[in-house]
Amino acid sequence: MKYQMKRGVSQSLYKYLPESWIDFSVRGEERYNYIAHVTRWNSEKLDGINKRRLIRVVNQAIEAFGTAAGEGATISNTAGYGNGLTLENCTVLNPKHDSDERGVVAEISPLTFYCPSCHKVYQFKDSEAYQKCKKCRLCHAELKQMRQIYFCKCGFATDKHPVYCRTCKSSDSIYWSGKLNDYNFRCKKCGNKIPMFKKCDQCGTRLSPKIALDPSQYFAYSISLIDIIDENVEKFISDTDYGAILTVACWLGKITRSELDEVIANGITSDPEAYQKKYDDSYNMFIAAGLDPASAANAASAVANKDCGSKYLAIVNDLKAKIFTSPESLAKVSEAILEYMFVKEIEDKSSLDDAEDISRMLNTNANPEEFKKLAEKRAISSVEVCGNIPFVSCSYGYTREKSEPGDGAVLRAFKEEHNGVKNIYATKLNTEGVLFEFDRVKILKWLDKNSYVSHDELPDFNDENAVKLWFVNNVRPELIKPFSKIDPAEAATYYIYNLIHTLSHLLIRSAASMCGLDKNSISEYILPSIPGVLVYCQNSQGFNLGALFNIFEAYFDKWLDSAYQGAQKCIFDPICASRYKACTGCLFLNEVSCQHFNHDLDRTLIIGSVDRATSVRHWGFWEE
DSSP states (O other): EEEEEOOOHHHHHHSTTTEEEEEEOOSSOOOOEEEEEEEEOEEEOOOSHHHHHHHHHHHHHHHHHHHTTTTOOOOOOOOOOOOOOOOTTEEEEEOOOOOOOOEEEEEOOEEEETTTTTOOOOSSSSSHHTTOBBBEEEEEBOEOOOOOEETTTTOOOOOOOOOOTTTTBBBBTTOOOOOOOOEEEEEEETTEEEEEOEOOTTTTTTEEEEETGGGOOEEEEEEEEEOOHHHHHHHHHHSSSSSSHHHHHHHHHSHHHHHHHHHHHOOOOOHHHHHHHHHHHHHHHHHHOOOOOHHHHHHHHHHHHHHHHHHHHHHHHHHHHOOOOOHHHHHHHHHHHHHHHHHHHOSSSHHHHHHHHHHHHHOOOOOGGHHHHHHTTTTTTEEEEEEEEEEEEEEEEEESSSSOOOTTOOOOOOOOOOTTTTEEEEEEEEEEEEEEOOOOOHHHHHHHHHSSGGGGHHHOTTTTHHHHHHHHHHHOOOGTTTTSOOTTHHHHHHHHHHHHHHHHHHHHHHHHHHHSGGGGEEEEEEETTTTTTEEOOOOOTTOOOOHHHHHHHHHHOOOOOOOOHHHHOTTTTTTTIIOOOOOOOOOOOTTTTOOOTTOOOTTHHHHHHOTTTOOOOOOOOOOO
């Protein structure tokens, strides 16, 4: 018998994916609790998203897993993806939730049961066979399901136990004590012990039985994207030689957002002949209208610049001489800029001014007159809470036994629902989040004070655009891989990302402790080149809780104070502060919430430290 599970869409995306084992209750005249194996979803195509971008980002994550598995490792540490996902060979699926056939289809597994009274073992060929025989044939006691399965880091898993005596050539007299630490069946007929161990069918590793609901039996690999970059914008950035540069120009205030949107929609004309013709025609028209030659020339230039893009080309050429980061990095930076600007433009939001007014009206124990002072003290240059932020979240594969690459771990693609078509499972949601932008100049001064970067390479701190361009050029997002630590030799990227990532975790853990949400229900979206972070609700229950709005508007100062205090100590200090820099006691989050698998976190960057070996003083970003 197969069972349909009704679960929230987002919840299914992380906890009830195909090929995982789950806890499952069947309600009827009596209630039975089983372990079940998710065999498939009732899926439909997810439309209305930028599939091209999603597949590109997923491919990057798959490749990053392969290269992170060890020096010289390749994408062969993955299985089922072929030569990569494409628009043609991959479909994005969403679980049905508005039809008679909905949710997750699961089957009772393991199908090995035992009698708690006489200990006889039964193994059924399918769940229908079990339904016909739920009680022991000998003593009529209710059968209990064995809760152990076998799984391997190569991705193989099975629920088949060795319920068979080779001496008697039978499975009729197999018994088990029912004790979890007993790894032997026994043949009552001949007295033989039958070890429960198996060999992996795929890599030959010796496997011992493990509890089916052990979290290590299935680690889902997932990513989330702010869903605002459509295919036209993506082509503008990737398929033109000016798209990413004009996006940076908008970030620097050299063109307006409306001008950027116009160029995205229509492109720019860069043909000199077209420009000259437009100029000549306009000049002649203005002369005929009675303008003097100088005025006619100025007016003709304005028309030609507007219609033929000369203004934009001049800006592009100017920035080309100032931007020296790689094209790959520039494309990622420009995407982050567009995401940041979009969130800032959302109408459903509250600023720090709004929060002050609301906090006074609510008459909480907060101190609204301290909100702005505290934000400045913590080097937060801008912060606001926004609602209705569109996200697309997807799961693209899984590992077993190990949650990170290395030591033989294999990232497996989901089983194809249609031959030759790979699956990505995804969902769209609108959620709330708090967008923090950190003070770029204070970060640069902190880098300089600690000599993390060369003083001579730093920009003029009084030139806002020079500071922004420094982050564009020196923070390289292509070096930030989800499964690998950043190379410390890339000092700017290493220290800035570690700093922002650590601040993000402090803010998430503090928010969770104050607003009632589990810390695993709050996630991060890091924008290192801004630099900033969006702390957002995962919305795993499918609705907007308003918790982040409440903590921002009513208790902003308490939130920042809590984050500050969270950085000062860890229950595992002094070992954590001196050796590990971050751990489960102070900074770690569930992989679902952390973009970077808890890599590149360092609490001492916030609180400061002294190197015992060299006696060198390192100043903390929030050190007082």
